[in-house]
Amino acid sequence: MWRGLWTLAAQAARGPRRLCTRRSSGAAAPGSGATIFALSSGQGRCGIAVIRTSGPSSGHALRILTAARDLPPARHASLRLLSDPRSGEPLDRALVLWFPGPRSFTGEDCVEFHVHGGPAVVSGVLQALGSVPGLRPAEAGEFTRRAFANGKLNLTEVEGLADLIHAETEAQRRQALRQLDGELGHLCRGWAETLTKRTLKYGHWRWPWVHIYEMPGAGRDSAQGHT
Incomplete structure (x- = not known):
């Protein structure tokens, strides 16, 4: 574990610090000109999708x-009848939520449709969205990638989110939630700042073990065990 964390800190100190910091909100997200859509809840029959x-x-x-x-009021659930724009056929009565950017998960304008979870309903709404010009199905992980690109999540928080989604035990859930809340990123930032100061002091990159011992959270025994 310590070897991996030191690697993160070293890379952050050497070059771009995307490992522990959010990207600037001025950076364009990949494919930012397109609007994406996807089923965010699990596949299969359910009460709500x-x-x-x-x-x-x-x-x-x-x-x-x-x-x-x-548009409905921002960040307030509103009951709306959804219809197919091609035929006008009703699809479902759904709760819709409007999240104008940048106050959204991705930092972009977002909408959530809370529909009944039957396969025919979900398929109908997805097909209807696909018929709207400018919309396309999202690639795997694209919502999170846009959140990272727009400075809503840093890399360690992205990893924490993935771990939380896949957590199967209470210990995994607690660890993933701590990482999502920024605990690991905060630790790496502190280490990166310490390493950067040492680099500036000596004028070039060095990795003297004595300075590792001075870093918060790194004990002498732990350091010697991973040389």
Whole structure:
């Protein structure tokens, strides 16, 4: 574990510090010109399924599927009838939530459709979204990738989110939640700052063990055990 954490800290001190810091909100997300959509809840029959969109056409898609002139109040659930924009056929009565950027998970305009979880309903809503110009199905992990690119999550928090989704035990859940809350990122930032100061002091990169002992959280016994 310590070897991996020291590697993160060393890389952060040497070059780009995306390991422990969020990217600037001015950076463009990959494929930021497109609006993506996907089923965010699990596959299969369920009481409620959540379908999300992210991108500049999210508000337009919400208006199209609800045949509404105005968007609902931001971050408030509203009951709306969803219809297929191609045929006008009703698809479902759903709760919709509008999250204008940058106050959203990805930092972009986002919409959530909370629909009934039957396969026909989910398929119908996904097909309806796919018929809206400017929308396309999301790639695997693309919502999280956009959140990272827009400075909403740093890399250690992204890893924590993935671990939390796949956690099967209470210990895994607790550890993943701590990482998602920034505990590991905070530790790495402290180490990176210490290493950067040492680099500036000596004028070039050095890894003297005596300075490792001075880093917060790194004991002499732990360091010697991983040489």
